[in-house]
Amino acid sequence: MGIAERREREREEVRRKILDAAQELFATEGYERVTMRRIAQAIEYSPTTIYLHFKDKDELVQRLCQENFVKLIRVLSAQGTPADPADAIRQMGLGYARFGLKYPNHYRFMFLTPFAHGHQPSPAGQQAFELLRNVVAKAIESGRFRRAPVDTVAQVLWANLHGAVSLLITYGADKFPGCPAAPDLVEQVIEIGLRGLAADAPRGTWPRGVAPTPKKTKGR
């Protein structure tokens, strides 16, 4: 390995270390409180070193958001998209929940951390939402979902799932107020959401596990 290559690898390692430390600190101490100095301290570098890699906290946060959402997109699209939009939504939902429960610090950083006022959503964040939006559009166009604004429906599905995942991350399944979390909470949230959005459909086709209702007829 040449000197230039080794230097590049070392540089990459330092960047990684900074990003990982920053993510953990943002998730546990909140965005506002964590300074570049605090991040440097955590990994025992000088603040100057950090500034060699990232212009400021904003750049660091943008980079982290982008990375995390790229990771999420990879999970969401890993298994290809099933032809049936309901199945596609199920698959994406389960992937999203797995991602959140496997990487709670990533999840907290991405979805539970209030950022600075000027923060702009990352391009990959937009793309991740776009994946969901596309499947929802397909569900509506194909008549599986009732007609409704695509963005709103996508946000409702996302909010529902985010609620389940973030409660599980925040409390742990056994510390819910009232009673422990249902073991199939995530699946139920998805299925009930699908049923709530379903158009009336011919018997036996939609949605899974739910008593179907006869096709809607004119004049009702």
Added chain:
Amino acid sequence: MGIAERREREREEVRRKILDAAQELFATEGYERVTMRRIAQAIEYSPTTIYLHFKDKDELVQRLCQENFVKLIRVLSAQGTPADPADAIRQMGLGYARFGLKYPNHYRFMFLTPFAHGHQPSPAGQQAFELLRNVVAKAIESGRFRRAPVDTVAQVLWANLHGAVSLLITYGADKFPGCPAAPDLVEQVIEIGLRGLAADAPRGTWPRGVAPTPKKTKGR
């Protein structure tokens, strides 16, 4: 006012100040990071003073949780319970969302702060869940909801709403990834959840704003 009374009032004022500062710190800096010393510092008291009021951080947190959930319960039951369980769920859901959006720091503390390992849910937290659980039980018993485990259904409704409220608190409506939050996101989350849980019902009765489906008949 007598001396004893004045002392009691002053004591109450100090307790209030401690609790308010603690809540804000927990919500913004996370549970783990905030020490009794940090809270003392924030309100410019000595740590000793704080220990005169609260044995330790655990006691303080328990007290705060209890207070906040009492406040939430007051909001949830302010308007009485409508006879129709669906209306009761709508009313509770809207009250819950108003509470969260009006008191984001309370909300973050109650529902978005991971507590210490040994933390026990507060009695009022259990009670708040019980309010929802009771309405859900009524909805199932009366045949408005499909048969399903009451706890699971209550958790799904809660998770859905928590998702919408916490996204709105964390991002602000205009910073959602993808596109700004739908102005009626909370209402849609509630209505779609109700529809997803609804039993097939006679035409025109259930749920509001949704094309009704004919009554389920035997042998289908």
